[in-house]
Amino acid sequence: MTPLDAAFEHLLRDLAPQVLGAIIRRFRDFGDAEDAVQEALLAAAIQWPRDGVPDNPRAWLIQVASRRMTDHLRSEMARRRRETAASAELENLAPAADIEIEPDQDDALVLLFMCCHPALTPSSAIALTLRAVGGLTTAEIANAFMVPEATMAQRISRAKQSIKASGVPFSLPTTSGNQEQTQRLRAVLHVLYLIFNEGYTSSAGPHLQRTELSTEAIRLTRTVHKLLPDDGEVAGLLALMLLTDARRAARTGPDGELIPLTKQDRALWDSKSIAEGVALLTTALSKGSIGPYQLQAAIAAVHDEAPRADETDWPQILALYDLLKRMSDNPMVMLNHTIAVAMVHGPSAGLERLKDLDADGRLAGHHRVDAVRAHLLELAGDQPGAIAHYQIAAARTTSLPERNYLITQAARLRENAG
Amino acid sequence: MKYILMMNCPKTGYDTFGSMPKDDIKAHIAFMHSFNKALRESGELVSAEGLADPKQAKLVRAGKDGEPITDGVFPEAKEYLAGYWIIEVDNPEQAYKIAARASTAPGPGGAPSNMPIEVRQVMSSAPTEWL
Numbered sequence: 001m002t003p004l005d006a007a008f009e010h011l012l013r014d015l016a017p018q019v020l021g022a023i024i025r026r027f028r029d030f031g032d033a034e035d036a037v038q039e040a041l042l043a044a045a046i047q048w049p050r051d052g053v054p055d056n057p058r059a060w061l062i063q064v065a066s067r068r069m070t071d072h073l074r075s076e077m078a079r080r081r082r083e084t085a086a087s088a089e090l091e092n093l094a095p096a097a098d099i100e101i102e103p104d105q106d107d108a109l110v111l112l113f114m115c116c117h118p119a120l121t122p123s124s125a126i127a128l129t130l131r132a133v134g135g136l137t138t139a140e141i142a143n144a145f146m147v148p149e150a151t152m153a154q155r156i157s158r159a160k161q162s163i164k165a166s167g168v169p170f171s172l173p174t175t176s177g178n179q180e181q182t183q184r185l186r187a188v189l190h191v192l193y194l195i196f197n198e199g200y201t202s203s204a205g206p207h208l209q210r211t212e213l214s215t216e217a218i219r220l221t222r223t224v225h226k227l228l229p230d231d232g233e234v235a236g237l238l239a240l241m242l243l244t245d246a247r248r249a250a251r252t253g254p255d256g257e258l259i260p261l262t263k264q265d266r267a268l269w270d271s272k273s274i275a276e277g278v279a280l281l282t283t284a285l286s287k288g289s290i291g292p293y294q295l296q297a298a299i300a301a302v303h304d305e306a307p308r309a310d311e312t313d314w315p316q317i318l319a320l321y322d323l324l325k326r327m328s329d330n331p332m333v334m335l336n337h338t339i340a341v342a343m344v345h346g347p348s349a350g351l352e353r354l355k356d357l358d359a360d361g362r363l364a365g366h367h368r369v370d371a372v373r374a375h376l377l378e379l380a381g382d383q384p385g386a387i388a389h390y391q392i393a394a395a396r397t398t399s400l401p402e403r404n405y406l407i408t409q410a411a412r413l414r415e416n417a418g
Numbered sequence: 419m420k421y422i423l424m425m426n427c428p429k430t431g432y433d434t435f436g437s438m439p440k441d442d443i444k445a446h447i448a449f450m451h452s453f454n455k456a457l458r459e460s461g462e463l464v465s466a467e468g469l470a471d472p473k474q475a476k477l478v479r480a481g482k483d484g485e486p487i488t489d490g491v492f493p494e495a496k497e498y499l500a501g502y503w504i505i506e507v508d509n510p511e512q513a514y515k516i517a518a519r520a521s522t523a524p525g526p527g528g529a530p531s532n533m534p535i536e537v538r539q540v541m542s543s544a545p546t547e548w549l
Contacts, residue, residue, distance in 0.1 A: 146464075146542065147464050147506055148465070151461050151462070151464060152461070154458065154459055155461030156461075158461055197546075251547060260548035261548065397543070398419065398543040399543040399546075400541040400542075403541060405545075
C-alpha cells in the first residue's frame with residue numbers, strides 16, 4: 001500500500017461511522033444503511049485516488065450513500081407495489097439529497113452499542129463492529145479471520161437481521177450512567193478486547209493481517225475514550241491494550257515462535273506506547289472508580305516498567321491480583337493469581353493454590369492450567385512432572401504457536417535431564 | 419473456533435455408494451447440496467470438498483534425489499477420506515450438531531445413513547503471552 005492509499009484509507013475509515021450515523025438517522029434502517037455506506041466507501045476508494053478528494057468528503061459520502069438508499073427503497077417499493085398494487089409511501093421515504101446533516105460525535109458510540117448487541121454471538125458482534133464502525137470491507141474482515149468472503153458476508157447480514165428483529169432503536173440506551181448503559185458499555189468493551197486478543201500473532205495474508213486487528217481494536221477504543229473521557233474502565237482498557245501491544249515486537253521470534261515475557265528483549269518494547277498507557281492509567285486511577293480493566297492495565301504496567309525480568313515487582317502484582325480476584329469471579333484471574341503467589345511465596349505455594357483451581361472445576365482440562373502447573377513444577381525442581389504437564393498442555397491447546405512452544409519446553413527439559 | 423468434519427470410508431465405499439438405486443443416489447446428492455447451502459447461509463462454512471475415488475489415490479515419498487516415488491502400497495484396512503467440511507462456529511457443541519446433521523445423509527432406501535463423522539478442531543486459536 002502506498003502512503004497515499006493509506007491516507008485515503010484512514011480518512012475513509014474515520015468517516016465511516018459518522019456517515020453511517022447520518023444515514024441511519026435519515027432512513028432508520030440500520031441494515032440497509034450499513035450496506036449503502038459500504039457501497040459509498042467502495043466508490044470513494046475507487047474515485048478519490050483518481051479524481052481527488054472532494055472538498056467535503058463526509059458530505060460526498062453521505063450523498064452517495066443516500067442515493068444508494070433511495071435507489072434501494074425505490075426498487076423495494078416497486079417490488080412491493082407489483083406485489084400488493086397499493087403503495088404511495090415512496091415519495092415520503094425519499095428525502096431531498098442536498099440536506100447536510102450535522103455530524104454527531106455520539107454516532108460512533110451508538111453504532112458500537114448496536115454492533116455489540118447482547119442478541120449477537122461474539123463472532124457476529126466482532127465482524128459487524130469491524131465493518132460498521134471500523135469501516136473495514138467484508139473481504140478484509142474475512143481475510144483477517146481466514147474464512148471466505150461469502151461466509152463473512154452471510155455472518156454480517158445475519159447479525160444485522162438479529163439486530164433488526166430485536167427492535168432496538170438507533171439511539172444511546174437511555175441516559176448515561178444508568179445500569180443499562182453500563183451493561184451495554186461493558187459488552188462493547190468486551191468485544192473490543194476480543195478483537196484485540198485476536199491480533200496476537202501475525203499470519204500471512206495479502207491485505208489485513210491478524211496483527212492489524214490489535215491496531216484496529218486500539219483505534220476503536222481510542223474513539224470510545226474520546227467520547228467517554230471520564231469513564232475509568234474505558235481508559236483502563238485502552239491502557240491495557242497499549243501496555244500489552246507495546247511488547248508485540250518482542251513477543252515472537254523470526255519463525256513465529258512465542259517468546260515468553262521473561263525471555264523477551266525489552267529493548268524491543270515500544271516505550272511510547274508504554275508511556276501513553278501509564279499516563280492514561282494514572283489519570284484513570286486518580287478518579288477513583290477502579291475496575292477490572294484498570295487493574296489488568298496496572299499489572300501490565302508493572303511488567304513493562306521492570307528493566308529486567310528478575311526486577312519485576314511481584315509483590316505489587318500479587319496485590320493487584322488480590323484486588324482483581326475480589327472484583328471478578330473469573331477462573332482465569334484465579335490462575336494468574338496463582339502464578340503471582342508462586343513468584344512471591346515460591347512454587348510450592350503456587351502448586352498448593354492450583355488445588356483450589358482444580359476443586360473449582362471451571363478450568364478443568366484447560367491447557368493453561370497444565371502449562372502453569374508444568375512451569376511451577378519446573379521451578380520446584382520436579383523435571384519429570386514438568387515435562388509430563390508441558391506435554392499434556394501441548395495436547396490440549398488449539399493454538400499452533402502455543403503447541404510448538406509447549407513441546408519445545410518439554411524437549412528442553414528432557415535434554416537438560418539427559 | 420474452526421473444526422474439520424471428516425467423512426471417511428473404506429476403499430470400496432465409493433462402489434457401495436455408486437451401486438445404490440438411482441433415487442437413493444439422487445436423494446443423497448440433494449441432501450449434500452442443501453446441507454452445504456445451509457452452512458454457507460448460516461455464515462459457518464469455511465470450505466468443503468469431496469475427494470475422488472480412493473482407487474486413484476497414491477502414496478508419495480521423496481526418493482534420494484527428492485523426486486516423487488509413487489509406488490506406495492496401502493494397508494488393506496485403511497479408511498479413506500471421502501470428503502470434508504471446515505466450519506467456523508462459536509463452540510464445540512455447534513460443531514457436533516452440524517456433524518450429526520451430516521451423519522443423517524440418506525443411504526440405501528433413503529434412510530439416514532448415520533455414517534460416522536470425525537470431528538477435529540483446527541489449530542487456529544490466537545495464542546496468549548507466556549511467562
